[in-house]
Amino acid sequence: xxxxxxxxxxxxxxxxxxxxxxxxxxxxxxxxxxxxxxxxxxxxxxxxxxxxxxxxxxxxxxxxxxxxxxxxxxxxxxxxxxxxxxxxxxxxxxxxxxxxxxxxxxxxxxxxxxxxxxxxxxxxxxxxxxxxxxxxxxxxxxxxxxxxxxxxxxxxxxxxxxxxxxxxxxxxxxxxxxxxxxxxxxxxxxxxxxxxxxxxxxxxxxxxxxxxxxxxxxxxxxxxxxxxxxxxxxxxxxxxxxxxxxxxxxxxxxxxxxxxxxxxxxxxxxxxxxxxxxxxxxxxxxxxxxxxxxxxxxxxxxxxxxxxxxxxxxxxxxxxxx
Numbered sequence: 001x002x003x004x005x006x007x008x009x010x011x012x013x014x015x016x017x018x019x020x021x022x023x024x025x026x027x028x029x030x031x032x033x034x035x036x037x038x039x040x041x042x043x044x045x046x047x048x049x050x051x052x053x054x055x056x057x058x059x060x061x062x063x064x065x066x067x068x069x070x071x072x073x074x075x076x077x078x079x080x081x082x083x084x085x086x087x088x089x090x091x092x093x094x095x096x097x098x099x100x101x102x103x104x105x106x107x108x109x110x111x112x113x114x115x116x117x118x119x120x121x122x123x124x125x126x127x128x129x130x131x132x133x134x135x136x137x138x139x140x141x142x143x144x145x146x147x148x149x150x151x152x153x154x155x156x157x158x159x160x161x162x163x164x165x166x167x168x169x170x171x172x173x174x175x176x177x178x179x180x181x182x183x184x185x186x187x188x189x190x191x192x193x194x195x196x197x198x199x200x201x202x203x204x205x206x207x208x209x210x211x212x213x214x215x216x217x218x219x220x221x222x223x224x225x226x227x228x229x230x231x232x233x234x235x236x237x238x239x240x241x242x243x244x245x246x247x248x249x250x251x252x253x254x255x256x257x258x259x260x261x262x263x264x265x266x267x268x269x270x271x272x273x274x275x276x277x278x279x280x281x282x283x284x285x286x287x288x289x290x291x292x293x294x295x296x297x298x299x300x301x302x303x304x305x306x307x308x309x310x311x312x313x314x315x316x317x318x319x320x321x322x
Contacts, residue, residue: 098132157189202225
């Protein structure tokens with residue numbers, strides 16, 4: 001993390017060991033919030049760029065006014081529209097309120113439980129991102145302030161969709177990237193349930209993505225990777241791991257469980273009025289999000305090994321004999 005004076009102007013540079021050798025820079029107009037909670041350092045600043053207000057957790061960009069739609073809409077609507085009738089939804093993380101806003105667009109949803117461990121994130125979201133944190137008054141929302149992993153373990157066979165809107169796999173979010181947590185989420189799902197988790201970028205984290213997907217396939221009928229374009233995240237994109245169970249009738253009738261569970265084609269559709277309110281998601285974008293670059297497909301679906309010391313091999317087409 002770095003705020004620096006350059007030629008008389010204040011800039012935020014997102015310097016972090018998770019993406020060594022690169023950093024996004026945004027010019028700062030005004031620091032709006034700068035506090036340390038029990039769990040993390042929370043900052044909000046107004047940028048001089050079109051991105052508007054920016055939320056940082058431990059020096060890493062979480063949302064901006066301009067491009068948050070590309071993340072919030074996709075992490076919510078990919079699993080929700082891949083489910084035939086999602087009624088009970090769990091959100092882990094997501095204290096800024098953006099995922100809640102998107103879930104509440106679905107009239108079929110009857111209950112939304114959100115597990116956010118840090119109340120200061122919620123307060124900052126409501127104060128500095130009111131358009132994002134606009135759904136908190138919805139009577140379907142129930143807040144649990146505590147450990148999301150622990151909550152999941154205690155609630156089995158309850159949810160149709162679980163959305164894990166976590167930060168990167170460090171600090172309080174580290175446990176949300178474990179195979180044990182993915183198994184706990186599976187047990188918390190009802191038949192036909194969907195999990196959608198923040199799953200980093202194929203440009204830097206293919207080894208992690210491969211590890212998560214391989215582990216999840218031991219318990220879920222379908223595991224797929226999708227992504228969205230978001231300019232203020234490292235490499236300009238972020239991915240989602242969608243893990244799904246087949247509906248009970250598909251299992252009872254001995255149908256192809258992968259086909260019954262897969263998430264790359266919507267099983268429900270927004271009406272035109274609802275779609276017109278969205279900025280990023282569409283039925284076409286839903287399908288396209290699952291079409292991966294060849295190098296990523298080879299690792300995630302075909303099991304090609306990742307050389308963590310020389311990731312360029314995957315990009316250039318260089319092949320090493322196993």
